[in-house]
Amino acid sequence: MMFGCCMANPEHIMGVVGSYPLLIALWLLPLLGAVLCWAFGPQLQRAAGWLATVIAFAAFACTLASWGAGTQSLNGALGADQPLVRWMPGFHLGLLLDPLSLLWACIITGVGALIHLYSIGYMEGDSAFARFFAYMNFFLFAMLTLVLSDNFVGLLIGWGLVGLASYFLIGFWFHKPSAVAAARKAFVINVAGDVGIMFAIFLIVQKTGSIGFGNAFAAADTYGPTLLLAICISLFIGAAAKSAQVPLHTWLPDAMEGPTPVSALIHAATMVTAGVYLIARCAPLWSHDGNAQLLVGTIGGVTALVGAVLGMVQWDIKRILAYSTMSQIGYMIMGVGVGAYEAGVAHFFTHAFFKAQLFLGSGLIIHALSNEQDVRRMGGLRKRLPFAFIAMLVGVLAICGIPGLSGSFSKDAVIQGALDHGHPWLYAVGIVTAGMTAYYMFRMLFVTFFGRYRGDVDPSELGIRHPEFAGTAAHGDADAHESHHAPAWLMNVPVAVLIVPSIFAGWLLYGGANSPWHRFFDPQFGAASILHVPVSEMVTTLVTLACVALGILIAYLRYGTATARDNAVERLRRETVGMWPILTNAFYIDVALDAIFVKTSEALGRLVSRVLDPHVVDGAVREAAITAQWSGALVRSLQTGLVRAYAVFLAVGIACFAAFYAFHGVH
Amino acid sequence: MATSFSGVPIFDYEALASVLFFIGLAGAIARRNPLVMLMSIELMFNAANLAFIVFSRAWLNNAGQIFAFLVITVAAAEAAIALAIVVVVFRSAQQVDVDDVRVLHG
Amino acid sequence: MIPFWIIGAVLVISALWTVTARKPIYSVVSLLLNFAALATTYLILHAEFLAVMQIIVYSGAILMLFVFVIALLNSGIAPILLGRDRVPVAPAAAAALAAIAFVATAIAALHAPAIVPIATHSPLGAVGRGNVFGSIGDFGQALFLSRLLPFEVTALILMVAVVGVVLLAGDLAPYVPTRRRAEQARRALREAILREGK
Numbered sequence: 001m002m003f004g005c006c007m008a009n010p011e012h013i014m015g016v017v018g019s020y021p022l023l024i025a026l027w028l029l030p031l032l033g034a035v036l037c038w039a040f041g042p043q044l045q046r047a048a049g050w051l052a053t054v055i056a057f058a059a060f061a062c063t064l065a066s067w068g069a070g071t072q073s074l075n076g077a078l079g080a081d082q083p084l085v086r087w088m089p090g091f092h093l094g095l096l097l098d099p100l101s102l103l104w105a106c107i108i109t110g111v112g113a114l115i116h117l118y119s120i121g122y123m124e125g126d127s128a129f130a131r132f133f134a135y136m137n138f139f140l141f142a143m144l145t146l147v148l149s150d151n152f153v154g155l156l157i158g159w160g161l162v163g164l165a166s167y168f169l170i171g172f173w174f175h176k177p178s179a180v181a182a183a184r185k186a187f188v189i190n191v192a193g194d195v196g197i198m199f200a201i202f203l204i205v206q207k208t209g210s211i212g213f214g215n216a217f218a219a220a221d222t223y224g225p226t227l228l229l230a231i232c233i234s235l236f237i238g239a240a241a242k243s244a245q246v247p248l249h250t251w252l253p254d255a256m257e258g259p260t261p262v263s264a265l266i267h268a269a270t271m272v273t274a275g276v277y278l279i280a281r282c283a284p285l286w287s288h289d290g291n292a293q294l295l296v297g298t299i300g301g302v303t304a305l306v307g308a309v310l311g312m313v314q315w316d317i318k319r320i321l322a323y324s325t326m327s328q329i330g331y332m333i334m335g336v337g338v339g340a341y342e343a344g345v346a347h348f349f350t351h352a353f354f355k356a357q358l359f360l361g362s363g364l365i366i367h368a369l370s371n372e373q374d375v376r377r378m379g380g381l382r383k384r385l386p387f388a389f390i391a392m393l394v395g396v397l398a399i400c401g402i403p404g405l406s407g408s409f410s411k412d413a414v415i416q417g418a419l420d421h422g423h424p425w426l427y428a429v430g431i432v433t434a435g436m437t438a439y440y441m442f443r444m445l446f447v448t449f450f451g452r453y454r455g456d457v458d459p460s461e462l463g464i465r466h467p468e469f470a471g472t473a474a475h476g477d478a479d480a481h482e483s484h485h486a487p488a489w490l491m492n493v494p495v496a497v498l499i500v501p502s503i504f505a506g507w508l509l510y511g512g513a514n515s516p517w518h519r520f521f522d523p524q525f526g527a528a529s530i531l532h533v534p535v536s537e538m539v540t541t542l543v544t545l546a547c548v549a550l551g552i553l554i555a556y557l558r559y560g561t562a563t564a565r566d567n568a569v570e571r572l573r574r575e576t577v578g579m580w581p582i583l584t585n586a587f588y589i590d591v592a593l594d595a596i597f598v599k600t601s602e603a604l605g606r607l608v609s610r611v612l613d614p615h616v617v618d619g620a621v622r623e624a625a626i627t628a629q630w631s632g633a634l635v636r637s638l639q640t641g642l643v644r645a646y647a648v649f650l651a652v653g654i655a656c657f658a659a660f661y662a663f664h665g666v667h
Numbered sequence: 668m669a670t671s672f673s674g675v676p677i678f679d680y681e682a683l684a685s686v687l688f689f690i691g692l693a694g695a696i697a698r699r700n701p702l703v704m705l706m707s708i709e710l711m712f713n714a715a716n717l718a719f720i721v722f723s724r725a726w727l728n729n730a731g732q733i734f735a736f737l738v739i740t741v742a743a744a745e746a747a748i749a750l751a752i753v754v755v756v757f758r759s760a761q762q763v764d765v766d767d768v769r770v771l772h773g
Numbered sequence: 774m775i776p777f778w779i780i781g782a783v784l785v786i787s788a789l790w791t792v793t794a795r796k797p798i799y800s801v802v803s804l805l806l807n808f809a810a811l812a813t814t815y816l817i818l819h820a821e822f823l824a825v826m827q828i829i830v831y832s833g834a835i836l837m838l839f840v841f842v843i844a845l846l847n848s849g850i851a852p853i854l855l856g857r858d859r860v861p862v863a864p865a866a867a868a869a870l871a872a873i874a875f876v877a878t879a880i881a882a883l884h885a886p887a888i889v890p891i892a893t894h895s896p897l898g899a900v901g902r903g904n905v906f907g908s909i910g911d912f913g914q915a916l917f918l919s920r921l922l923p924f925e926v927t928a929l930i931l932m933v934a935v936v937g938v939v940l941l942a943g944d945l946a947p948y949v950p951t952r953r954r955a956e957q958a959r960r961a962l963r964e965a966i967l968r969e970g971k
Binding site for chain 3: 675679680683685686687689690691692693694697698700702703705706707709710713716717720721723724727729730732733735736737739740741742743744745746747748750751752753754755756757758759760767768770
């Protein structure tokens with residue numbers, strides 16, 4: 001039913017093979033920008049930002065210009081395939097632009113270009129301005145490599161490169177130890193995921209003898225249940241690490257140490273959704289394995305719930321958004337996991353807009369408040385930062401799923417998809433999580449923008465004992481930013497532009513089978529076989545909406561009423577002090593990971609360093625040296641320097657030959 | 668095949684060549700005078716040549732004679748170089764005992 | 774048959790005298806005798822050209838070289854210093870072993886059944902006749918027609934030997950910058966040899 005296109009073609013190339021210079025330009029332009037910004041940073045100075053931004057916009061233009069190529073369909077082949085390197089049979093590298101990668105490329109270059117523009121304002125005055133833009137363009141290149149590859153090896157290369165770009169950008173302010181630690185943590189967890197994908201590639205190559213997507217998917221029904229499940233689980237380990245799924249999510253909140261535009265681009269809109277892309281790309285594999293679907297769907301649901309629960313107790317505005325991102329990606333994974341690919345991908349699409357907007361809006365606040373990130377020390381910002389308030393409000397309404405805004409369409413589609421594919425428990429989790437999402441987003445909104453400004457209140461009165469643990473440490477280049485200057489138009493324009501799709505993007509899903517979204521993705525995913533459940537989409541939307549309303553109501557009662565606003569300081573102090581440790585410690589998952597992996601590794605390392613290394617490895621080396629020494633001494637004693645002794649050796653050697661021929665004959 | 672010629676079996680010729688060879692070998696091993704050692708080596712060459720020529724005669728194939736010719740050439744070259752070495756060593760050390768020339772021992 | 778035993782006796786006795794003579798010049802003289810007897814044997818075995826070569830090259834050239842060197846060394850400032858000729862036990866045992874192995878080889882080779890003439894280029898005739906096996910013409914045909922490459926290789930070997938001798942025995946001056954340096958190098962080599970000889 002899916003990818004029937006591949007069957008007609010003996011080579012199983014997924015797209016229409018041809019020459020697509022625009023596709024290559026789209027792929028390589030950001031690399032050019034990265035190299036230029038990196039090599040000529042000192043000469044370019046501020047121009048580096050503009051260069052990178054222009055290149056990002058040019059890449060976006062190339063993407064739009066490639067629209068026709070990406071959606072073309074010929075003899076069952078869908079999209080454009082540009083061969084790059086032909087190595088040996090089954091091992092060809094190339095670029096593939098089909099509706100799925102086209103969507104991702106649009107978001108990467110489009111939202112990416114806006115965030116580049118925003119960064120020019122946000123990063124102004126930073127001592128490593130050009131380096132930042134070199135990394136940002138490098139990230140675009142890496143992410144495009146990931147989504148445009150037509151084979152697993154290219155995907156893995158991109159997968160590794162985005163991890164590297166993420167490492168560079170999280171640790172961009174490398175003078176902060178916390179940033180370096182966060183970057184390292186993110187990189188290590190991501191590499192663990194890379195290993196998973198590598199194992200999947202090994203299994204696929206062993207079975208099909210090819211790294212191409214087309215060949216791997218064409219053989220999807222020949223793998224057998226065990227091998228298919230192993231491949232799916234290996235792939236999902238990679239997806240889970242990259243997309244911050246439980247229990248590999250712990251790097252994402254820490255990754256907020258990076259500059260806010262980085263959080264918006266990499267850790268909200270694009271890179272963390274690579275896992276969603278991977279599962280959607282490998283849809284033919286997942287469609288053949290119900291167990292894998294159940295596993296991935298369940299982990300997605302659990303992640304959505306855990307992210308929402310943890311989001312409810314955060315005080316750092318970026319951490320709130322980070323847990324919210326984790327939760328929303330949980331939705332996406334749940335969607336693509338259960339088989340509702342269109343819905344999961346749609347949620348990626350809308351989420352990219354409103355979450356980027358939320359992050360950029362929070363960036364406006366952080367920038368204006370001299371790197372203050374603790375919402376307890378904000379308050380009353382509605383009057384001071386009206387534009388930021390509008391931006392955040394639209395983002396919050398969109399993420400909560402208020403009808404008419406983008407989030408409602410995609411989120412309801414995911415929740416309904418869980419039910420349609422036979423997972424009522426995930427359906428329930430989705431609805432509950434929607435209510436919790438509404439609660440913590442409105443909590444953030446009320447605490448940040450309403451009431452009285454609390455920046456001048458002594459932190460101890462708010463119950464903040466250890467500022468660095470509570471996330472109130474002055475982040476960023478403190479001396480680089482002057483305090484309290486209004487955001488420049490550079491930062492406002494991208495946010496304003498993002499408001500439009502945050503509101504309207506969801507309407508692409510309107511109309512069911514006739515929606516533009518379905519018509520766009522129908523050739524890609526085909527018609528899924530869904531259960532006929534008695535619950536209609538309207539009912540789902542109403543139930544979800546009720547839950548959301550409940551969440552908003554609780555948030556309003558706790559933080560939004562006039563009394564709550566007046567007693568905000570005392571209330572926040574009590575709440576901070578009385579918070580359950582299990583929640584402030586994020587369910588001790590970090591501690592558990594530490595105990596399971598880090599501690600055991602350390603113990604193993606101690607064992608090796610105390611026993612294995614000195615006695616086995618060093619011992620072997622020493623033994624080899626000693627053996628060489630005494631055998632050398634033995635042989636050296638033959639080297640007497642006496643010519644006559646050498647003559648004897650010669651004679652003995654000749655005698656040995658002679659004896660051999662005497663006993664064996666000369667033939 | 669001719670196992671003997673002029674009434675002398677090949678075995679006798681071969682034994683003679685063997686004896687000459689081992690006399691030369693013993694001289695090369697036992698003597699410390701490099702000149703005598705070299706002459707012993709010439710003896711060994713000649714024993715080998717004798718064997719070549721005997722078999723050449725036995726098989727009526729003059730390849731053996733050609734080989735003996737090559738051996739003579741090599742022996743001449745070897746003698747020239749070896750004597751040159753002896754002269755050089757003597758010029759430096761004023762003595763020619765091969766056992767004392769052992770700068771390169773292990 | 775009788776000539777063979779006479780010549781064989783001369784060969785063995787002269788060889789023994791060569792390796793046991795106290796003075797090198799005696800060794801040269803006995804080796805001259807040995808080579809002459811060997812040339813006679815070659816003649817009996819129809820190797821006419823080699824018999825002549827044996828006299829000219831070995832007796833005439835190589836042995837003369839030995840005589841020259843002996844004369845050169847004996848005319849030096851110091852006599853050739855030599856101690857007692859020692860035969861180390863282990864090498865002697867090894868040499869005995871080698872001798873046994875050689876004899877075994879010889880016996881095995883002679884008793885091997887498959888010795889057949891490979892080719893007969895020319896008929897066997899009386900020594901001194903033309904166009905028979907071992908005559909000068911027969912040998913020359915083989916050397917310059919079918920074995921031309923080995924012959925050329927011998928020319929190369931001789932040339933290399935000449936170059937080597939010139940390098941070794943020639944004046945050291947061209948290869949060291951100054952006479953003083955040459956003297957230093959010579960003294961250092963002599964000291965090393967004397968030190969190691971202890």
